[in-house]
Amino acid sequence: xxxxxxxxxxxxxxxxxxxxxxxxxxxxxxxxxxxxxxxxxxxxxxxxxxxxxxxxxxxxxxxxxxxxxxxxxxxxxxxxxxxxxxxxxxxxxxxxxxxxxxxxx
Amino acid sequence: xxxxxxxxxxxxxxxxxxxxxxxxxxxxxxxxxxxxxxxxxxxxxxxxxxxxxxxxxxxxxxxxxxxxxxxxxxxxxxxxxxxxxxxxxxxxxxxxxxxxxxxxxxxxxxxxxx
Numbered sequence: 018x019x020x021x022x023x024x025x026x027x028x029x030x031x032x033x034x035x036x037x038x039x040x041x042x043x044x045x046x047x048x049x050x051x052x053x054x055x056x057x058x059x060x061x062x063x064x065x066x067x068x069x070x071x072x073x074x075x076x077x078x079x080x081x082x083x084x085x086x087x088x089x090x091x092x093x094x095x096x097x098x099x100x101x102x103x104x105x106x107x108x109x110x111x112x113x114x115x116x117x118x119x120x121x122x
Numbered sequence: 123x124x125x126x127x128x129x130x131x132x133x134x135x136x137x138x139x140x141x142x143x144x145x146x147x148x149x150x151x152x153x154x155x156x157x158x159x160x161x162x163x164x165x166x167x168x169x170x171x172x173x174x175x176x177x178x179x180x181x182x183x184x185x186x187x188x189x190x191x192x193x194x195x196x197x198x199x200x201x202x203x204x205x206x207x208x209x210x211x212x213x214x215x216x217x218x219x220x221x222x223x224x225x226x227x228x229x230x231x232x233x234x235x236x
Contacts, residue, residue: 058230058232060227060228110180110181111166112164
């Protein structure tokens with residue numbers, strides 16, 4: 018099971034882009050990278066996933082390095098409602114502690 | 123409504139009692155999962171199921187029992203609850219465990235064992 022590593026916390030100014038890094042150096046070639054977020058104590062919410070190519074949807078963009086050892090989730094215009102814990106996982110079998118993102122006005 | 127629902131949402135019980143947390147999904151997803159989340163921590167997988175009558179252990183299975191007689195239901199039973207099992211329990215479903223297929227989570231069941 019590939020292990021992911023994320024910074025424990027980060028702050029972001031409202032309206033600015035938030036760039037959330039994730040290291041997954043042991044990921045195998047067919048494992049996807051998934052991002053979820055958890056607001057307060059709600060169930061985690063899916064954001065985006067990717068395998069090799071960069072991905073974009075209405076919520077965020079995902080940039081995966083060519084060697085697939087790391088990725089960055091980009092929230093293009095952070096709002097106060099984006100304050101949450103963000104999880105980067107490579108399989109559905111385990112979540113780490115994630116990154117607590119605080120968006121400040 | 124389509125979705126994934128957990129019940130009960132809140133439960134207080136005593137040490138040694140049996141507790142069953144229910145999970146129901148309406149998408150006919152093959153995979154279902156149970157996680158626990160303790161204060162200030164991420165989610166740890168307890169058990170998962172790839173299909174009806176197929177279950178497998180996750181990271182922290184001790185003290186828990188699951189069954190999956192129907193695709194849509196995946197109950198989690200604590201046969202003899204302990205205080206260390208006080209936690210928030212999340213059920214999730216997915217079309218796949220590996221490729222594509224995002225996880226859809228329930229709202230959580232908050233269990234307190236006195």
